[in-house]
Amino acid sequence: MAAIRQIQVTFDCAEPERVARFWCEVLGYVVPAPPEGFGTWGEYDAAQAPEERGSWFACVDPSGAGPRLYFQRVPEGKAVKNRVHLDVRVGTGLAGEERLAALEAECARLIPLGAVRVRLLYDGGSDSCIAMQDIEGNEFCLD
Numbered sequence: 001m002a003a004i005r006q007i008q009v010t011f012d013c014a015e016p017e018r019v020a021r022f023w024c025e026v027l028g029y030v031v032p033a034p035p036e037g038f039g040t041w042g043e044y045d046a047a048q049a050p051e052e053r054g055s056w057f058a059c060v061d062p063s064g065a066g067p068r069l070y071f072q073r074v075p076e077g078k079a080v081k082n083r084v085h086l087d088v089r090v091g092t093g094l095a096g097e098e099r100l101a102a103l104e105a106e107c108a109r110l111i112p113l114g115a116v117r118v119r120l121l122y123d124g125g126s127d128s129c130i131a132m133q134d135i136e137g138n139e140f141c142l143d
Contacts, residue, residue, distance in 0.1 A: 008068045009086070012078075013136050016057040016071035017041075022135045023069055025113050026088060029059040078137050087129070087143040095126040103130050103142045110142075 013019045024030060031041065038044040045053050055073045060066075090106040091099040100122065107117055107130050114135035121141075122128040130142040 006067065008070050010070045010072060011138060012074040013071050013138075014073065014077065015136070016054065016073050019134065019136055019138075020057040020059045020069065020071045022113055022115075023071075024059045026110060026115070026134075027059075027061070027066070027069075029066070029069065030062045032058060032060050082139045085138070086140045088140060089143050091126075091128070091143060099126060099128055103128065106142050107132065 011019060020031070034041045034044045038047070041057075048055075056071060058068055058070045060068050088106070091102045094102055103120075107115075110132065111117065116133040116137075118131040118133060118139070120128070120130050132140055132142060134140060
């Protein structure tokens with residue numbers, strides 16, 4: 001039997017810290033402590049070579065159950081649809097109007113953070129979801 005491995009989800013983006021902090025709010029994740037020897041992430045960043053400053057940021061699930069999210073700066077902007085996206089599970093176990101209400105409530109919470117609602121995918125049962133985009137246009141779903 002193969003060993004179960006932990007995963008990290010990596011996002012290419014223009015502003016790693018900004019996008020990481022958005023996802024912290026969406027998922028209830030936190031920014032980990034800075035590397036040993038640094039009191040803050042700002043101190044760590046200032047110690048890096050100028051071209052490396054602000055080049056990455058990360059956030060973690062405080063319970064340790066979810067994967068670490070890593071955000072890396074890339075020079076090119078997003079040009080096409082994501083090949084992989086996150087489904088934020090807010091309606092698990094719900095169906096019909098109850099599920100739809102949970103999805104809509106979470107959508108209303110995320111829009112002031114900079115998320116964009118794309119469209120509702122609704123079948124009336126337990127498979128409805130809301131397609132959305134994060135603050136840099138990366139697709140995700142409220143499921």
